[in-house]
Amino acid sequence: MYRTYTFPIYPQNETKQFIDDTFEELHSLIVQQVSNDLKLESNKIVKAKNVPMSSNRHIYSLSSMIVKHKRYGYDQFQNLFIKQKKHAYFHFVNFTISSEISLRSRNGKLFKTPYRMTEYVKTRVLSGHLVSIKIFKKNQKYLASVLIKHKPSASSGEYKAGLDIGIKVPAVLSTENGSIRFYKGGKIRRYLISKQISLLKDSKIQLTQKLKVSRKLKNLDHKISSMIVKDLIKLNVKQLNIEDLKYIQLNKTAQLQSSWSYERLQRFIIYKCESTGIEVKKVDPRFTSRLCPKCKRHNQAYKRIYSCVCGYQHHRDVVGATNIMNR
Numbered sequence: 001m002y003r004t005y006t007f008p009i010y011p012q013n014e015t016k017q018f019i020d021d022t023f024e025e026l027h028s029l030i031v032q033q034v035s036n037d038l039k040l041e042s043n044k045i046v047k048a049k050n051v052p053m054s055s056n057r058h059i060y061s062l063s064s065m066i067v068k069h070k071r072y073g074y075d076q077f078q079n080l081f082i083k084q085k086k087h088a089y090f091h092f093v094n095f096t097i098s099s100e101i102s103l104r105s106r107n108g109k110l111f112k113t114p115y116r117m118t119e120y121v122k123t124r125v126l127s128g129h130l131v132s133i134k135i136f137k138k139n140q141k142y143l144a145s146v147l148i149k150h151k152p153s154a155s156s157g158e159y160k161a162g163l164d165i166g167i168k169v170p171a172v173l174s175t176e177n178g179s180i181r182f183y184k185g186g187k188i189r190r191y192l193i194s195k196q197i198s199l200l201k202d203s204k205i206q207l208t209q210k211l212k213v214s215r216k217l218k219n220l221d222h223k224i225s226s227m228i229v230k231d232l233i234k235l236n237v238k239q240l241n242i243e244d245l246k247y248i249q250l251n252k253t254a255q256l257q258s259s260w261s262y263e264r265l266q267r268f269i270i271y272k273c274e275s276t277g278i279e280v281k282k283v284d285p286r287f288t289s290r291l292c293p294k295c296k297r298h299n300q301a302y303k304r305i306y307s308c309v310c311g312y313q314h315h316r317d318v319v320g321a322t323n324i325m326n327r
């Protein structure tokens, strides 16, 4: 799995000059690309001296964004040039980190810069495989983001578990050794989802207000997924089964509109599981809410309580999670 770590760097003298020159060049490359695009000569090759090859995509995407704004006459167009200068960055793939960061320029020259990392970040960065480094500027400060590939450490757990993600209760966990956990937050989550859907439809509402709601929802999903993974470790889980969302039939419009929220919560859980070494398996969830985990008869839950003639009785979502575990 991949992770990025961001920290400040303090380039001096020659290195500072090199980085500043590269930013200047990047800016002029984007300007040149935009003018080419507007003249519809986008095939013209722009030659770079400093800017690394890997930045070409960044140049094209920024320039096409600017061109789009100009073509459609969006009113934010004036600010875009200033903004893109602020958000400019470039990647190096040829670099090393020891007591200093060494960057190798396009023509092979080596530049060194001091950096500052917390002890934790340093251990994480140096224990993984360095993929690339991104240099950018924020409030006149130089920052670096390193992309690291980590080998996941295998989980020391021994049990299987199943997780049922739902609307009323965001998630229910059932484990092989008989533990059951309900994760709260369904009410606030439903409220935020419906609010976000209605806000997105309204073009008069400010973007900042829309972002506020979506940030709240994202934070909630991070909280729920962290709690789940914490419990998985505590309960000694080795493998987590979750629903393969491609099988889920969303009939009601409300469910269809919130399907992205399932997908994201699931994505957060998978990501956190993988970073702690817990294996995740996606399973076919069909009939998991009807099947009796004990005798395999099919029953319908009544008022969220599921009971079977064989004597098995439980909350409906526990049945779902247990069946997902058994798949």
Ligand SMILES: [Zn+2]
Binding pocket: 292, 293, 294, 295, 296, 297, 308, 309, 310, 311, 312
């Ligand atoms: Zn039964």
